Amino acid sequence: MRISIYRYNPETGTDPYMQDYTIEPEPGDKKLLDVLMRLKTVDDSLSFRRSCREGVCGSDAMNINGRNGLACITALSALKEPVVLRPLPGFPVIRDLVVDMTQFFAHYHAIKPYLINDGVPPERERLQTPEQRERLDGLYECILCACCSAFCPSYWWNPDKFIGPAGLLQAYRFIVDSRDTATAERLAYLDDVYRLYRCRTIMNCTEVCPKGLSPSHAIERIRIALLRASS
Amino acid sequence: MKVFYGQRAWLLQRASALALLLILALGAALLLVGPPLTYERWHGLATSPHGAVIIVLFFAALSLHGWIGARDIVLDYVHSLPVRLSVLAIIAVILFAVVIRVALTMAAQLSLVS
Numbered sequence: 192m193r194i195s196i197y198r199y200n201p202e203t204g205t206d207p208y209m210q211d212y213t214i215e216p217e218p219g220d221k222k223l224l225d226v227l228m229r230l231k232t233v234d235d236s237l238s239f240r241r242s243c244r245e246g247v248c249g250s251d252a253m254n255i256n257g258r259n260g261l262a263c264i265t266a267l268s269a270l271k272e273p274v275v276l277r278p279l280p281g282f283p284v285i286r287d288l289v290v291d292m293t294q295f296f297a298h299y300h301a302i303k304p305y306l307i308n309d310g311v312p313p314e315r316e317r318l319q320t321p322e323q324r325e326r327l328d329g330l331y332e333c334i335l336c337a338c339c340s341a342f343c344p345s346y347w348w349n350p351d352k353f354i355g356p357a358g359l360l361q362a363y364r365f366i367v368d369s370r371d372t373a374t375a376e377r378l379a380y381l382d383d384v385y386r387l388y389r390c391r392t393i394m395n396c397t398e399v400c401p402k403g404l405s406p407s408h409a410i411e412r413i414r415i416a417l418l419r420a421s422s
Numbered sequence: 423m424k425v426f427y428g429q430r431a432w433l434l435q436r437a438s439a440l441a442l443l444l445i446l447a448l449g450a451a452l453l454l455v456g457p458p459l460t461y462e463r464w465h466g467l468a469t470s471p472h473g474a475v476i477i478v479l480f481f482a483a484l485s486l487h488g489w490i491g492a493r494d495i496v497l498d499y500v501h502s503l504p505v506r507l508s509v510l511a512i513i514a515v516i517l518f519a520v521v522i523r524v525a526l527t528m529a530a531q532l533s534l535v536s
């Protein structure tokens with residue numbers, strides 16, 4: 192199997208380059224991450240993040256043959272050779288496939304990703320009806336892998352000001368939560384030409400999300416919620 | 423005060439698009455029905471008070487829509503503040519001039535006819 196990987200080491204001072212590898216997957220190797228781990232035993236200078244190896248931690252997002260995805264759930268059989276691996280587009284590269292997620296998480300923190308409710312807490316828990324709970328489906332599953340934001344042209348142009356699909360999907364997760372009482376403040380924060388309205392409904396985010404979520408739909412819901420709030 | 427609006431611009435963009443579509447549909451309907459569209463008929467339509475107002479409205483909606491679209495493109499791609507301000511100013515002047523020019527022309531036509 193032929194793999195071409197983006198290499199960059201800030202310590203050597205050389206420009207980034209693509210390095211070609213040829214490696215035979217063993218019978219047990221099913222996913223791209225398996226082969227990367229095998230490559231790492233051959234060339235231990237190769238850097239990438241990974242942890243859960245089953246699509247729940249979101250750490251091994253990378254650009255695989257031009258498309259963002261998680262190496263651990265990308266089947267080898269579906270890949271065209273040579274497999275071209277690059278770091279997430281638009282993110283500053285730290286080394287090889289490892290990118291700097293600082294800004295991405297700063298946006299996440301800015302939307303206050305926690306329940307806000309200053310009411311007296313009930314003795315056991317804040318209950319929801321099954322319908323209220325259902326509204327969180329398709330939102331809470333986000334693993335913050337950044338595949339979507341790193342595939343969003345609007346985020347490439349304004350990564351410092353546009354919250355991006357991942358952050359907006361998370362924002363909507365709390366806007367729609369029946370137990371949260373800060374909806375108005377959340378919406379007011381998002382009514383901004385950069386934070387929310389840089390989204391042009393290009394829908395790359397929805398197209399690429401490895402968890403099958405739809406940030407563009409969440410963004411649409413935020414716009415509608417804003418419309419309701421202002422009318 | 424916000425210089426660039428979020429929701430308001432987004433709404434105006436949609437409202438102006440709707441206005442443009444409606445007026446274009448009206449124009450298409452005129453093409454399809456009624457007597458052939460000769461110069462005289464066009465002239466009569468354009469210089470009737472309703473026609474003139476609709477034409478001015480069309481260009482106003484066009485300018486507004488164009489302004490928001492152009493503004494979005496500039497916000498995306500032009501990040502240097504002086505360049506951004508200059509480009510926005512040029513676009514604003516051109517779009518504003520178009521509307522004024524159309525309004526003046528229609529007003530002149532109307533006063534000629536009446």
Ligand code: SF4
Pocket residue numbers: 332333334335336337338339340356357360399400401402403404406
């Ligand atoms: S929405 Fe999907 S692609 Fe985006 S961060 Fe969440 S899981 Fe990843």
Ligand code: SF4
Pocket residue numbers: 342343344345346355356389390391392393394395396397406407410
């Ligand atoms: S729909 Fe919006 S957030 Fe998603 S990729 Fe497009 S511009 Fe980005």
Ligand code: FES
Pocket residue numbers: 240241242243244245246247248249250251252261262263264
């Ligand atoms: S290693 Fe955790 S998502 Fe791939």
